[in-house]
Amino acid sequence: MSLVEIKGHLGIGPTVRGIALAAPDDFSARYDLDRDRGIFSRPSHKLYGEEFVGRILVLNAAKGGVASAWMLREMVEKKKAPLGLLLNDGNPVMAQGAAFAQMPFMDRFDVDITSAIFTGDKIEIVPAQGIVRILSRIKAKD
Amino acid sequence: MGCYGGEPPCLFATSWYEENMKLDDIEKAMLDGKHGKAAAWAIGFQKDVGTFFDAEDFVPIRLVHVSTDRETMGDSGIAFIEELGNLRPSERYPRAYATADFRGFDKENFSFLLPGRNLEVQGTQAVEALGKLGVVTNHAYVNDHSVTAPGFGEACGYSGTPSVIYMNSIVGARCNFEAGPSSLAAFFTGRVPRYGFHLKAKRFATHGFKLNFSPANIVDWGVIGALIGRELNSYWCVPALELTGPPPSVLELNHMALAMASYGSTAMFHVVNVTPEAPDWETAAGGKKLDVKTINFNHVKAFYQEWGGIGDELDVVALSTPQLTVTEIIEVAALLEGKRVHDRTALLIYAPEEIKQACARIGLTQIIERAGARMVHGHDFFATFAKEIRLAHKWDRLMTHSVKMVNICEGYGYRPTPASIQRCIQSAIEGKVIG
Numbered sequence: 230m231s232l233v234e235i236k237g238h239l240g241i242g243p244t245v246r247g248i249a250l251a252a253p254d255d256f257s258a259r260y261d262l263d264r265d266r267g268i269f270s271r272p273s274h275k276l277y278g279e280e281f282v283g284r285i286l287v288l289n290a291a292k293g294g295v296a297s298a299w300m301l302r303e304m305v306e307k308k309k310a311p312l313g314l315l316l317n318d319g320n321p322v323m324a325q326g327a328a329f330a331q332m333p334f335m336d337r338f339d340v341d342i343t344s345a346i347f348t349g350d351k352i353e354i355v356p357a358q359g360i361v362r363i364l365s366r367i368k369a370k371d
Numbered sequence: 372m373g374c375y376g377g378e379p380p381c382l383f384a385t386s387w388y389e390e391n392m393k394l395d396d397i398e399k400a401m402l403d404g405k406h407g408k409a410a411a412w413a414i415g416f417q418k419d420v421g422t423f424f425d426a427e428d429f430v431p432i433r434l435v436h437v438s439t440d441r442e443t444m445g446d447s448g449i450a451f452i453e454e455l456g457n458l459r460p461s462e463r464y465p466r467a468y469a470t471a472d473f474r475g476f477d478k479e480n481f482s483f484l485l486p487g488r489n490l491e492v493q494g495t496q497a498v499e500a501l502g503k504l505g506v507v508t509n510h511a512y513v514n515d516h517s518v519t520a521p522g523f524g525e526a527c528g529y530s531g532t533p534s535v536i537y538m539n540s541i542v543g544a545r546c547n548f549e550a551g552p553s554s555l556a557a558f559f560t561g562r563v564p565r566y567g568f569h570l571k572a573k574r575f576a577t578h579g580f581k582l583n584f585s586p587a588n589i590v591d592w593g594v595i596g597a598l599i600g601r602e603l604n605s606y607w608c609v610p611a612l613e614l615t616g617p618p619p620s621v622l623e624l625n626h627m628a629l630a631m632a633s634y635g636s637t638a639m640f641h642v643v644n645v646t647p648e649a650p651d652w653e654t655a656a657g658g659k660k661l662d663v664k665t666i667n668f669n670h671v672k673a674f675y676q677e678w679g680g681i682g683d684e685l686d687v688v689a690l691s692t693p694q695l696t697v698t699e700i701i702e703v704a705a706l707l708e709g710k711r712v713h714d715r716t717a718l719l720i721y722a723p724e725e726i727k728q729a730c731a732r733i734g735l736t737q738i739i740e741r742a743g744a745r746m747v748h749g750h751d752f753f754a755t756f757a758k759e760i761r762l763a764h765k766w767d768r769l770m771t772h773s774v775k776m777v778n779i780c781e782g783y784g785y786r787p788t789p790a791s792i793q794r795c796i797q798s799a800i801e802g803k804v805i806g
Contacts, residue, residue: 329416
């Protein structure tokens with residue numbers, strides 16, 4: 230039973246459940262992350278200092294260059310990867326990286342996904358159906 | 372169905388989607404493994420990505436560019452390429468011409484920059500793995516047209532963001548970001564999914580901008596790219612720009628393009644009356660009337676002020692991204708002749724190996740090195756473990772003429788300051804950021 234069901238475009242990867250880490254900011258594996266420590270390292274990023282390993286990232290747009298396509302797989306293999314990725318606005322690099330890493334990824338939702346999902350929400354992503362479910366909410370949004 | 376589902380990725384996962392793009396007989400045969408294991412992996416991967424973006428079918432390509440910096444590829448990328456290379460040749464038959472612009476490895480300078488890492492050995496591993504597949508590895512930069520370039524309207528499978536935005540906008544070729552593994556997939560199938568910038572309708576301008584000043588140097592052009600990229604912040608937006616003043620050089624457009632792609636994931640732009648698909652506003656926008664935003668010099672000034680740093684002790688100046696041309700190195704040498712770089716500052720001048728050799732033949736390299744600067748060839752500063760470099764040297768304040776590098780190096784823990792080449796060199800001589 231879910232609290233809310235959100236529709237997006239068909240995505241990539243398997244169904245997963247996990248805890249969201251959300252912010253109205255953009256995403257690049259190269260530009261924003263310390264991939265060794267598993268934290269957001271760009272001082273100006275809204276998730277600066279936050280640990281991302283094993284979380285479902287909920288962010289606005291894919292940014293920057295091609296690096297994420299190789300890097301997501303490297304992060305999965307080194308067990309320093311997010312569990313999944315939801316963006317309002319993806320780009321080919323993220324889709325290619327997610328397909329290569331076999332990381333669940335969706336975009337193009339019928340709402341602003343960074344407003345609909347809060348950090349700490351337990352969510353389920355079903356990429357094959359283009360559905361995200363909010364299963365539980367443990368705290369109010371800041 | 373592929374091998375998704377919590378396990379470590381398997382190298383030859385097949386297609387995720389049950390129903391998706393139209394495949395012709397050859398593509399179906401590839402998917403069925405009749406053209407070898409590499410093509411089977413590649414077409415399945417491309418089909419997933421194409422379906423994700425609602426591609427109806429594939430478009431044939433002749434040219435592929437593989438982006439290969441060692442940091443980006445990681446150990447898993449190398450392992451993947453080596454596993455492809457270990458297949459029998461009949462299982463990994465190429466169907467396009469592919470080039471990878473490695474730009475060589477500068478043993479002396481990388482030993483200084485990365486004392487804890489043997490980048491030469493790691494880089495050679497990547498060159499050998501790709502070479503075994505038949506990917507041509509060289510020291511050139513594809514935007515210099517130093518390798519075979521696509522023609523106007525030709526579909527291609529290019530990887531690096533600077534190369535994709537350049538080919539779409541300045542050459543008029545058709546390309547999406549075919550990043551890393553995606554360009555390898557194109558190499559094995561000789562095609563790419565037809566979506567995005569392969570479709571004429573997606574190439575028209577969606578947003579209009581007008582410059583009401585004439586940029587003074589290439590870093591100003593980079594700032595303009597950053598401002599537009601930030602404003603649009605979407606791969607699918609296409610800006611068109613009207614200029615004041617003389618038409619820009621290819622180098623100036625290239626700096627703007629790099630920054631747009633870096634700050635906004637932009638893959639295509641038009642400059643009215645300059646780029647090939649924008650002889651006028653109407654053609655650029657496909658007949659639509661666009662609102663046009665003005666960019667003035669105050670916007671550019673505000674961007675510079677964001678990064679600050681004036682008066683700070685300066686640890687490193689990296690002139691790279693894109694690597695310097697001979698004409699820029701002539702400017703650098705003139706600024707350094709008879710001067711000395713401050714002891715606390717490292718001045719790094721990046722150029723492709725052939726350019727460095729050409730500069731040595733006319734005495735420029737010697738002038739630069741006599742001043743205490745380093746001419747570095749090989750991959751760009753940001754693409755060679757820049758965070759490790761910062762930690763190894765305890766560097767903090769960085770200056771560069773590359774607005775793209777500013778964006779990336781902030782994430783690696785530097786405090787970057789964008790500035791013209793002239794200001795960068797003068798700051799390196801004084802050992803502090805000058806205004």
